[in-house]
Amino acid sequence: MPRIEAVDFFYVSMPKVEDIGDGSQDACVVRVALGSQLGWGECEAAPLPTIAALVCPMSHSACHPVIESVLGATIATPDDIRALGDRVRARSLDLLQAEHALSGIDMALWDALGRATGEPAWALLGYRKSWPKLPYASVLFGDTASDTLAKAKAIRKKGFRAAKFGWGPFGAGTVKQDVDQLHAAREGLGRDGVLLVDAGTVWVEDLKAGLKRLKALAEVKATWLEEPFVSGALDEYKALAKRSKVRLAGGEGAHNFHMARHMIDHAGIGYVQIDAGRIGGISVAKRVADYAKKKGVTYVNHTFTSHLALSASLQPFAGLKDHVICEYPLEAKPVALAITRDRILPDTGGMVAAPDAPGLGLTIDPKALKPYLLDVEIKVGGKALYRTPRL
Ligand SMILES: [Mg+2]
Structure with missing residues (x-):
């Protein structure tokens, strides 16, 4: 039974973030290792507090860091992904950024499970x-x-x-x-x-x-x-x-x-x-x-x-x-x-569709993403809770 072996968050950003209503200026990209299968997702959220929600020290019983509920979980079916979400919501009830952190992880799991089974996420x-x-x-x-x-x-x-x-x-x-x-x-x-x-x-x-x-x-x-x-x-x-x-x-x-x-x-x-x-x-x-x-x-x-x-x-x-x-x-x-090598493009009739390919159907481009990767370290009491992982 495949387990979640790793969950990595990456803070990528334009060199300068402008004060405009454009949410594409930075991103919190998520990589999950489900057994040997990688999956990718993205939290639509300010990256730093989202990383904090992943790794912060437990504050009380309804305020666990998201990673605690996720790492090591067995994911073999779509219902396992849904149950994992319920677990995060219960254990991180008072951690408001948890939903954002969970969003990228959930996406990455549908991607990984789809790739592992050869099915598009929509299937x-x-x-x-x-x-x-x-x-x-x-x-x-x-x-x-x-x-x-x-x-x-x-x-x-x-x-x-x-x-x-x-x-x-x-x-x-x-x-x-x-x-x-x-x-x-x-x-x-x-x-x-x-x-x-x-x-x-x-x-x-x-x-x-x-x-x-x-x-x-x-x-x-x-x-x-x-x-x-x-x-x-x-x-x-x-x-x-x-x-x-x-x-x-x-x-x-x-x-x-x-x-x-x-x-x-x-x-x-x-x-x-x-x-x-x-x-x-x-x-x-x-x-x-x-x-x-x-x-x-x-x-x-x-x-x-x-x-x-x-x-x-x-x-x-x-x-x-x-x-x-x-x-x-x-x-x-x-x-x-830069996040993906391929794009979802309109067809000759001007229409688009979720890809007919395993998982989310797109290939991540770590090389293109690297120049935008920010070096982040979160330390509490002298102990590093987070350091930017290798992309
Ligand atoms: Mg709107």
């Missing part, structure tokens, strides 16, 4: 087929409406039929500025393009600020308005959803199944967006996909980083034929692109 999840998804180019709003217009035109030129504009100045200035931004995005994408808008939680819980933008969102025929408020502001979501012709999307901030379920049940959203690198991995994301399907809410991946994260985030809904829209990172920084 291990019980799906028969990886259905094609319509990728939307996910980018930040330009600083001005004319920047956004140029971005939208460039995306269309690259062959994308769908695009999402988010963060940047949107929602933070005047209503007029936002109206101009929205019309610029629509003009650049063309009338038949799928336009998605991400407010990036900018209104926090200010319902009125959201209401003021609804008319323009409907005018430009946005398919969804994403994260008008912070995750969990359920009353504000629901009130906005009631007044909006454009469906709401949210859920990327969910870091456990219940948070996602509350969004589905009480926020009035039409789309639930799940990041497998945050919610506890592929195992929990699949549970959300099952629940969303049952409740008539469309499941969408949240991915703004690497193609490894993209593959992991596609697996949980790969087999849901009618849940077609998929986030596709288009402005990922070189460090994120």
